[in-house]
Amino acid sequence: MLIAAERLWTEGRLAEGLAVEADAGRIVALRPLGPDTPDLTVPLLMPGCTDLQVNGGGGVLFNADPTPEGIAAIAAAHHRLGTAQILPTVITDAPEVMEAAAEAVIAAMGQSGVAGIHIEGPHISPPRRGTHDPRFIRPLDERTMAVLRRLRSAQVPVLLTLAPELADPALLREAAGLGVVLSAGHTMATADQTRAAMADGVAMFTHLFNAMPQMTSRAPGVIAAAILSEGWCGLIADGIHVSAEMLSVALAARPRPDLCFLVSDAMPTVGGPDRFSLYGMEIHVENGALVNAQGSLAGAHIDMLESLRRLIAMTGMPQERAIAMATDLPRQAMGLPALSVAPGVPMRDLIALDGDLHLQDLPR
Incomplete structure (x- = not known):
């Protein structure tokens, strides 16, 4: 043909x-x-999109089903919507859940659509936890380091989101030395703390603007430090998590135009039913947003192609640059080879x- x-x-x-x-x-x-x-x-x-932050899809939440079968169902749901590869994302939970998720990804690396794992929490800042369960939040510790060593020994690409101001710098350096991509997120870090963390190996920022203190004239914080840095920034472009104006500000202020990429932060409602359970609470779609019973945001109800369309509509970005943010750039951020038409x-x-x-x- x-x-x-x-x-x-x-x-x-x-x-x-x-x-x-x-x-x-x-x-x-x-x-x-x-x-x-x-x-x-x-x-x-x-090529299909690459999504570095996929909590679920097709009615399946990775935390609730940390198995190769759960991963396959999530990847298949996103594949139907135009995403070729994902990082299944396990959020703050009991240590046993993280360990099961790691073993599931190791077993699933041979199957189509799986590019690695994203561990988002539990090493985060309680004031910026969002919907993450505070019962499981803890500092970066030896138990997680053992999981990281296990994953990297199996040659699994790993993205770890944490609050760097709460982490032992020696552990940050060790994790970065293993080849783990460290990302600041769900954090209260100041600008100075952010720059110090980058010197210790932090190279990325998770869903910029969200779960971070907002920058002000006297407190630039992690957001300003991220925007002005050479680090990678993930952006949710659903028009709910970040306004069109703030997306445009961040994109215009980067030192290079190729340092931002799209993530979906997708939950099980993407390609699935309009509600699911997280930590025993019902999360549902309301006016395009995923909210809990208190009306707080709980992940996103969007896929990567819809993110691409909304990014262009909100910012006027040329298609060529936007496509890179959904395909090549997230892969570069993780050190993955580009998906090609070849x-x-x-x-x-x-x-x-x-x-x-x-x-x-x-x-x-």
Whole structure:
């Protein structure tokens, strides 16, 4: 089958006039279309998105089902919505839950759609815990370090979100030395504490603006330090967690335009029913937001392609830059190789989009 793309995402840019030859579910060639008549023409062909913060999907919460089967269900739900690879994200919970999640990801690394693990908490700041259960919050300790060593010995990419001001700097340095990507989040860190933590290995910021003290004229805090740094910043672009204006401010103020990426912070309602249980509390969708009984935000009800569309609508960002934030840049932040449109790549890892960036059917 010959598939022509009016635009095709390759090597970090949108190229025109290219076509993909596919056979038996895989790309066999990428070449100029030339005079050939394609079997199918699509407005945009690109690798599926990569999402570094996926708490759940398809009705499954990773914390509640930390098994290879739970991961497979979550990954499949996001794959149907245009995301090729995810980091299943386990949030603050009992140590046994984190350990089970780690073993599940180790077992699942061979299956499609799993790029590693994101451990978000429990080493966070209680005042900035959000919906994380305070019963399980604790400083970074040897038990978690053992989990990190186990994951890295199995060559699993690991993202760890923590409040760096509460962590032993020696443990931060050890974790970074293992190859764990350390991200500041759910934190009360000052700007000075943030810069010190970056010197100890923190290289990323989790859902910038959210679960952080807001910057003011005399207290720039972690947000200003993050924006002005060379660190990676994840952004939730649902229009609920962060306003369009603040997204634009953060993007404009970065020292380089390629240091921000999109995350969904998706919960089980993405590709699933409109409610689920977290720590024994019901979380439900209300006016597009996920809220608990008190009306507080509890994760996000959005997938990566919808995030991409909203980012462009809210900021006026060119499509090329926005696509990078959903594909190549999160992978660079984790040290993962880029997903490419190239010979040998399974067609299931590609997505076709129409002119409004909605999914089109693509032969697999």
